[in-house]
Amino acid sequence: MNPKRQDKYKAIWMSHSSLQDYEKCPRLYYLHNIYKDKKTGRKINIASPYTTLGIAVHNVLEALVNYKTEDRIKQDLLANYEKEWSKFSSSISGFDNEEQEKEFKERGRRMLQNVMSNYRVLSLKTIPLSSYYDGDMLPNYYISEEENIILCGNIDWIEYADASKSLNVIDFKTGKNEEKEDSLQLPIYKLLLTNLQNKWKVNNGYYWYLDNDSFVEKELPESLLKNTKTKIIKTGTEIRDKRFVWNESRGAWENVTEVEKNFTCSNGEYCDCKKYEKILKGEATYLGIDMYGKDSYKI
Numbered sequence: 001m002n003p004k005r006q007d008k009y010k011a012i013w014m015s016h017s018s019l020q021d022y023e024k025c026p027r028l029y030y031l032h033n034i035y036k037d038k039k040t041g042r043k044i045n046i047a048s049p050y051t052t053l054g055i056a057v058h059n060v061l062e063a064l065v066n067y068k069t070e071d072r073i074k075q076d077l078l079a080n081y082e083k084e085w086s087k088f089s090s091s092i093s094g095f096d097n098e099e100q101e102k103e104f105k106e107r108g109r110r111m112l113q114n115v116m117s118n119y120r121v122l123s124l125k126t127i128p129l130s131s132y133y134d135g136d137m138l139p140n141y142y143i144s145e146e147e148n149i150i151l152c153g154n155i156d157w158i159e160y161a162d163a164s165k166s167l168n169v170i171d172f173k174t175g176k177n178e179e180k181e182d183s184l185q186l187p188i189y190k191l192l193l194t195n196l197q198n199k200w201k202v203n204n205g206y207y208w209y210l211d212n213d214s215f216v217e218k219e220l221p222e223s224l225l226k227n228t229k230t231k232i233i234k235t236g237t238e239i240r241d242k243r244f245v246w247n248e249s250r251g252a253w254e255n256v257t258e259v260e261k262n263f264t265c266s267n268g269e270y271c272d273c274k275k276y277e278k279i280l281k282g283e284a285t286y287l288g289i290d291m292y293g294k295d296s297y298k299i
Contacts, residue, residue: 004148010244010253011148012236013140016185022235024272029239030263031276037295044279045294047094047287049104054174055291056084057108057210061115061172062156065128072122077112092287092296111174111210118213121170121206125160132196141195143229148244148253149236155189166201169193173209178216187228190220275299 022029036043060080064072085105095101115122133139140152157170169189179185186205194202207216242262244253256262265271278284284297 004146004246004253005251006142006145006148007253008150010255011142011150012240012243013138013150013152014143014232014236014239015138015151015153016183016188019184019188019232019235022239025266026242026263027265028271028273028276030260031273031280034243034259034263035276040295042289043294044276045290045292045296046275046279046284047092047290047296047298049094049100050175052088052093052095053104053108056081056088057111057174058156058172059084060112061122064122065126065157069123069125073119077116078109081108081112087291092290094287094296094298107211108174114210114213121157121159121208121215125162127158127160127167129155129158129193129196132193139192139196141192143191143195144233144236147233147237148240149233151188151191151195151232153188153192155193158193160200161203164201164203166203167193168203169205171205171207173207174211176211178209179207184228184231186218187220187224188232191225191229194225 018029018033021032031044033043060077063080064075067075085108093101095104129139138152138154140150143149143151155169156172159168159170160166161168169186171185171189173179186207190202190205202220204220205218207218208214209216243256243259245256246252247254265273267273278299279297284299287296287298290296
């Protein structure tokens with residue numbers, strides 16, 4: 001049989017976050033990644049102070065890639081942070097009150113002060129991801145053409161190691177908890193960067209925990225990448241079979257009827273998907289359209 005035709009509009013787009021959602025609960029994956037409100041045609045999202053904090057800090061740091069190495073240290077990160085924070089309306093950012101917003105905003109300021117007092121990462125050479133990818137979607141590549149599965153993601157920082165003429169991937173962390181040892185985030189980023197360019201070898205990955213200014217290295221051997229790829233394709237295929245069916249006579253992927261029934265809760269009463277179920281039941285407060293074009297709710 002001939003390989004099944006690629007179709008990006010019917011492909012399964014796998015990312016670190018969507019993989020996490022599905023592993024937690026198929027119903028959570030459906031509500032967070034597929035479901036659209038029948039009235040608005042938009043996806044739904046739960047507003048969170050932690051998400052707002054993370055986006056604001058990331059935007060400030062990732063913007064530094066646009067400056068020459070010697071000019072980055074001249075940038076006023078705190079002033080830039082004030083501008084970023086002002087973009088997030090309190091009404092759709094998930095804060096309970098002004099006091100909580102003030103607390104989270106101050107946390108972000110402390111993180112950036114840590115960065116400003118230690119530019120060891122940002123003062124090194126870097127290469128913007130746009131050097132390897134030009135598109136209006138997330139950076140992506142076909143991790144399996146046969147199964148019509150695409151891997152996508154956005155790497156916070158790509159360090160160019162001058163001595164070894166190679167690349168390292170760095171992820172900024174704004175949460176208080178460390179990433180789990182078996183996390184596939186950095187292996188996924190290495191897969192992405194390796195397949196988006198073939199000029200430089202990609203070495204290890206690093207987590208930069210901005211809250212306490214700790215820098216953690218994670219080795220990314222080929223065996224780990226192979227296992228990660230296998231897992232993504234296996235999970236992606238499982239999701240695809242719940243969403244699409246291959247029509248042999250037409251040579252095309254077609255939507256499965258009543259897709260929602262194929263994504264059921266796997267954890268019971270206390271599953272994370274129950275937060276999204278509250279939105280469907282009308283038990284959440286509508287906040288507005290967020291910066292990603294989703295209907296934002298507060299639980």
